Amino acid sequence: STTxxxxxxxxxxxxxxxxxxxATTPSLPLRANSRGDRIAVHAGAAAATPPTxxxxxxxxNAYSVVMKFGGxxxxxxxxxxxxxxxILAFPxxxxxxxxxxxxxxxxxxxxxxxxxxxxxxxxxxxxxxIARLRDLHREAMDxxxxxxxxxxxxxxxxxxxxxxxxxxxxxxxxxxxxxDALVSFGERMSTRIFSAYLRARSPYTGPHTNALAW
Numbered sequence: 001s002t003t004x005x006x007x008x009x010x011x012x013x014x015x016x017x018x019x020x021x022x023a024t025t026p027s028l029p030l031r032a033n034s035r036g037d038r039i040a041v042h043a044g045a046a047a048a049t050p051p052t053x054x055x056x057x058x059x060x061n062a063y064s065v066v067m068k069f070g071g072x073x074x075x076x077x078x079x080x081x082x083x084x085x086x087i088l089a090f091p092x093x094x095x096x097x098x099x100x101x102x103x104x105x106x107x108x109x110x111x112x113x114x115x116x117x118x119x120x121x122x123x124x125x126x127x128x129x130i131a132r133l134r135d136l137h138r139e140a141m142d143x144x145x146x147x148x149x150x151x152x153x154x155x156x157x158x159x160x161x162x163x164x165x166x167x168x169x170x171x172x173x174x175x176x177x178x179x180d181a182l183v184s185f186g187e188r189m190s191t192r193i194f195s196a197y198l199r200a201r202s203p204y205t206g207p208h209t210n211a212l213a214w
Contacts, residue, residue, distance in 0.1 A: 068098040075103035076136070077143035080194050084201050099194055101186025102140065108133050109161070109182045113174040116165040124165045134158055137189050150196035154189050161185045 069083050087095060101109075108129035115127050124130065137158065141151055164182060168174050174182075 062094065063096050064094045066096045066098060069100065071100040071103055071106070074099055074190055074194060077140045080140065080144065080197060083194070084198050087198065088201060097194075097198075099187065099190050101183075102136060102190045102193075105133060105136065105186035105190070106183055109186055110179065112161075112165050113168055113179055113182045116168040117172055117174045119169055121166040121169040124162060124169050127165070130162055130165065133161070137193065140193055144193065144197045144200075146193060146196040146200070150192055153192050157185055157189050157192075 067087065072079070073083055074080050087097065100106075112124075112127055112129040112133070115129065116124050119127070137154055141154060161182065164178060168178055
């Protein structure tokens, strides 16, 4: 986690970086707002104070902070709600949100690739890590009540991931290129699910709510 000093007069201030892992950090660190003032952020702050019904950063014309949330912070629907509470608790910021894959998704994706390299393509659909990935993301979408378009996108990514594993099974090896491609699916799915949920939570549904990266 980092905090930013107040920029010098006339300087072009780049967005500050801010990160949190809710599972390993019981209280989030001090951070700075757009004026450079330090603010204490903690996991219960958003719960104690209901989020203001304003689009974050609606008065700004440039992104003001980068917020990074690790895999344990977006491990499931409940943790994603907590992350949204934190983001919406700072309406004076216009954040870029950076998310990791949900929970153990990266480990499951690597395991799926390694097992696929040792089995036939017909057996890929029944691999345990692929079933875990489908269950995790579909349960999160059900719990967060994301829109149908997002469901279709995530389901398409799950199917694409399974086809890649079938390709690995045909080649009987997991190449570095295919491993990298497999790992990318975790963040591609988590950002879509969270972005859809955050748009539903925000009173404004314009392009600012799409400022997520992976």
